[in-house]
Amino acid sequence: MRNTIAERIADFLKRYPPFDLLKTSQLSEIAAEVKVIYVEKGKVIFEESQKGHDQFYVVHKGAIDIQRNNNGKIENLDKCDEGDIFGLRPLFAKESYMITSIAAEESILYAIPISIFKPMVLDNQRMGEFLIESFASNTQTPFSKEHHDMLYTGREEAFESTAQLYELQPAHFVKNLVSCTREETVKDVAIKMSQNKVGSVIVIENECPVGIITxxxxxxxxxxxxxxxxxxxxxxxxxxxxxxxxxxxxxxxQITMMKHNISHICITKDGTPNSKAVGIVSEHDIIVSQGNNPSVLMKAIKRSRKTKDLKNIRSRIMMLLNGYIQHNIPMTHVSKIMFELNDATIKRVIERSILKMDRQPPVKFAWMSLGSQGRKEQLLTTDQDNAIVFQDVKPEELEEVREYFLTLAKKVTKRLNAIGFEYCPADMMASNTRWCLSLKEWKEQFKNWITEAGDDEILLSSIFFDYDISYGDVRLTNELSDTIFKLTNNHKLFVNTLANTALRNPSPLGFFRQFLVESNGEHKDFFDLKKRAIMPITDAARVLILQYQVKNINNTAERFEKLAELEPQNKELYLSCSYASKALLKFRTKQGILHNDSGRFIELDTLTKEEKVKLKRCFKSIHDVQELLKIRFKITAFL
Incomplete structure (x- = not known):
């Protein structure tokens, strides 16, 4: 006899992730074992410290509050409604519950036995990842690496090793570094190289790399x-x-070596020259496989002779990005590769533009990329944000020199626009006199921003904290960075104001019932992903890392990872924020590719349940790091 109840349960479950990933036979097997539970409003399903059940729950109808006791105060962590999963802790480990679930209204739940479900999860990586996301989204510890290890018993994640994705495998590096000091002679170093049969020696000072001899x-x-x-x-x-x-x-x-015309890359603890050297990658170590797309694109960029060529290459870069997103390649890899290709494009445009000038630059200068490109987070083709800093000159020569660089900047921004990088609506570009300054003028500008910190000054200075040099003399930008850090270190009020500003867009944590959408304008009833999510987490990372005067780390995820090292007591929070920043970047990229726009505004009805769970987890991390900002900077009220 047919089990019509089980069929209805299976029909319901297959509408929601991760059950939509199961085969029909597996769904039927689960549905046959499901217990249907009716709970009245106020009924507790399980509570903190209670031994884990042998089942987890799916909301069929109604709503369930997820709560915890925070020093005697009941705190609502989440609200689960139709299709949501909760009570997953027993699936990961035999531990007591760390939260309480209580019916917010009359509800019908499906209780699914863990014994029959877990084997299916272990054979389906995508299901497991979704359940980890779901579990993390209604716990007090949003970062779920430990839960991944519990579920998969320490197995490494499967990674496609096809020729197509070979380029994304980690490069082999030599850990046994041969090093020397500045004071050693070349003869002694050559002997070291011969004895150790190596082609390079790292010059070390205080355990950090200051040079290389090859x-x-x-x-x-x-x-x-x-x-x-x-x-x-x-x-x-x-x-x-x-x-x-x-x-x-x-x-x-590969593309880094080609971009900088080098044959060796130094591996350091945090990826910057300011930390301990731990290894070296040589050109010999990265003999490429066939069809290495980023390398082909990098070569094409360097050989380009016309803006039209770069525009065609740009379309191929976007195809590469789309392929990475479809293959679910980690955003850490994707963003770094895209940054290098974008940066090489900018550099090539500047090189070609200088050739079009009537003379070479009169003094040394540096082209600074700002905003998302400066943070190595620009995946889609968005607005230009850039500036120029040039070497100090005599007062009577200043305007003549500035005019040269303004003319150059106009050529560069025009070509970038033709390639696909739109002009900045606020004209924050090097072709604007305000953003084409000598080193002395930039120092004075930052001094004014930091010592006279109004709303406009905070906005402008925060943008410039994320700059990255794309072309020119790095000594100019290094000196500017030193000045900025010195100024901020001496003006605590400015940092506090920066923290206050970072709280102006609170996290939309009440995801399902209290989603903050635009109330008017062109994007009425759409969710502003940049304003409500990406900007808050970016601003938080910026102000927190500024306290430690950390140089050369502008990327939001990397800033949080560095903070996790600096503040072990907040490691879990910072790692969850690092994850959230990458997840939000990926979400925006997918939306942008899908709708052929910037991906900033989202129509909520188009989101799947899985996407909502992922966003909810990100919002929780944003909320928690903003609470940390309030406490650390003693902020009691903000706009």
Whole structure:
């Protein structure tokens, strides 16, 4: 006889993730074992410290409040409604519940036995990942790495190893570094290289890399007689050292080497020259497989002769991005590769524009990319945000020199616009006199912003905290960074004001019932992902890392990962924020590709249940880090 109740349960479950990933036979098997439970309003399903049940729950009708006791005060963590899953802790580990679930209204629940469900999860990675997301979204510890390990018993995540994705495998690096000091002679270093059979030696100072000497350096300096063989290393070493953290992909290493015309990359603890050197990647270590798309694109960018060529390459880059998103490649890899390709495009445009000028630059300068490109988070083609800093000159020469760089900037921004990077609506571009300044003028500008911190000053200065050099003399931007850190370190009121500003867009934590949408205008009833989610978490990372005067880390996810190292007591929160920043970036990219726009505004009705769960988890992290800001900076009220 047919079990019509089980059929109705199966029909309901298959409408929601992760049950939509199951085969029909598996759904029927589960549905046959489901217990249908009716609960009255106020009924407790399970409570904190209670032994875990042998089942978890799906809301069929009604709503369930998820709560915890925070030092005697009941705090609502979440509200589950139709299709939501809760009570997952026993699926991950034999532990007592850490939250309480209580019926917010009359409800009907489906109780699913863990014994029959868990084997299916272990055979379906996508199901497992969704359940981890769901579990994390209604717990007090949003970061779920430990829960992944519990569910999969320490197994490493499956990663496609096809030739198509070979480029995203981690590049092999040598851990046994051969190093020297600045004061050693080239002869002694050459002997080291010969004895250790290596082609490079890292120059170390306080455990950090300050230079590198390679076979090529010896050929170009010693072999041609430029210096005697007993000269000290600091005279012939290459600097600064290009550094990355562990996990740099083959593709990323390749395009970095081509971009900077180098054959070695130093691996450091945090990926910057300011931390301990732990290894080195050589060109020999990253012999490429066939069809390495990022490398092909990088070569095409460097060989381009026309803006039209770069525009065509840009369309291929977007195809590459779409492929990465479809293959669910980790955003850490995707964002770094896209940054390098974007950065190389900007650099090539500047090179070509200089050739179109009537003369070479009169003084040294640096082109600074701001905003998402400065944070290495620009995946889609968005507005231009850039500026120029040039070497100080005599007062009587200043305007003539500025006019040169303004003319250059107009050529660059025009070509970038033709490629697909829209002009900034606020004209925050190097072609604007306000953003084309000498080093001295920039220092004075930051001093005014920081010491006279009004709303406009805070907005402008926060944008410039995220700059990255795309072309030119890095010494100019380094000196500017040193000035900024010195100024902020001496003006605590400014940092407090910056923290206050970071709280102006509170997290839309009440996701299902209290979604903050636009109330009027072109995007009425749409959700502003940038304003409500991406900006708050970006602003929080910026102000928190500023306290520690950390240089060379502008990316939001990397800032939170660095904060997790600096503040072990808040590690779980910061890692959850790092995850959230990458998840939001991916969500915006998917929406942008889908609708052929910036991905900023979302029509809520188009979201799947799985997407809502992922966003809900991100909102929880934003809420928690904003609470930390309130406490740390003693903020009691804000607009």
């Amino acid at each position: 076979d090529k350096d010896l050929r170009l300096t010693i072999a041609v007689g430029k210096y005697p063989i007993d000269v000290t290393v600091d005279k012939v070493m290459s600097k600064p050292v290009i550094c990355y953290p562990k996990g740099i992909t083959i593709a990323q290493a």
